């Protein structure tokens with residue numbers, strides 16, 4: 001295996017050393033066929049579970065194929081995203097996320113990151129989540145990521161996007177059950193936390209620009225996702241993930257697949273056996289669309305290592321957290337409208353908001369030779 005670092009964008013633009021990654025030719029990533037799950041034989045299901053478990057333990061990152069979601073549905077949702085993002089700024093701002101206190105609607109790129117414009121994440125998004133009624137106690141309480149979605153005024157758009165959400169969410173339940181099987185835990189133990197979950201879908205649009213690719217100028221900075229796992233459709237190169245050796249590697253789109261990465265909740269549940277993958281999107285300077293669905297739990301779900309993984313080390317490393325609070329404490333600094341609401345005393349969290357996610361891991365340089 002060669003270990004050369006290769007550039008991945010036009011040479012004219014500056015790409016800082018720390019924004020480079022191994023290419024997929026140098027370091028392979030698992031592509032897991034979910035076909036046998038639909039067939040339903042115990043042997044087929046067990047084989048898929050074993051493959052998912054292996055990938056979840058090694059890098060926490062893999063592609064899935066034969067997942068049952070028609071390509072036309074994925075394409076139609078990408079088209080809907082483009083249709084939204086191509087509208088005028090003032091049209092999009094009618095549904096600014098800051099008009100809600102449960103984070104729904106349009107997120108302009110200046111909302112991203114706590115020290116904008118010193119650092120810029122060149123992405124804007126349309127955010128929606130699991131539909132919950134307006135009289136849901138967590139909606140009434142505010143700042144709990146729970147409640148009704150908002151929708152732009154585009155004919156047919158809600159049907160397309162919510163149809164995609166429902167399909168990917170159902171796939172998420174299947175993945176959850178299969179990962180439970182692999183861990184030899186009762187799927188019901190995991191599913192009990194899913195009634196009106198904080199499971200967000202983002203329709204992301206990375207904005208074309210001629211800025212360099214640096215730690216300060218990013219598509220999206222290095223992070224792990226905060227939920228159980230993420231099911232991501234990518235419409236172009238730029239995503240990099242940390243492999244089993246904690247080395248950055250490119251994860252280009254593979255037709256017909258979704259990218260899946262394990263998140264903080266599954267790492268906690270498994271007492272660290274599954275890895276919450278660090279990933280980032282470099283600033284390629286090119287327009288790019290992607291659609292992650294973060295498969296999460298109810299806001300109040302208590303997350304701790306599952307009984308069989310409750311070793312003293314695991315308990316020390318993974319203090320009990322509430323699923324929604326973990327999401328909020330990670331986002332409260334990340335979105336400017338939330339930071340403003342905190343400054344004004346409109347949003348008063350009764351939990352600590354750390355500077356950094358405790359699940360963060362630093363990247364290593366690839367071994368030479």
Ligand SMILES: O=C(O)CCC(=O)C(=O)O
Pocket residue numbers: 202204220225232234239279280281289290291292
């Ligand atoms: O756009 C991508 O490919 C990844 C996005 C991502 O990591 C995120 O939104 O958490």
Ligand SMILES: [Fe+2]
Pocket residue numbers: 223224225230279
């Ligand atoms: Fe992510």
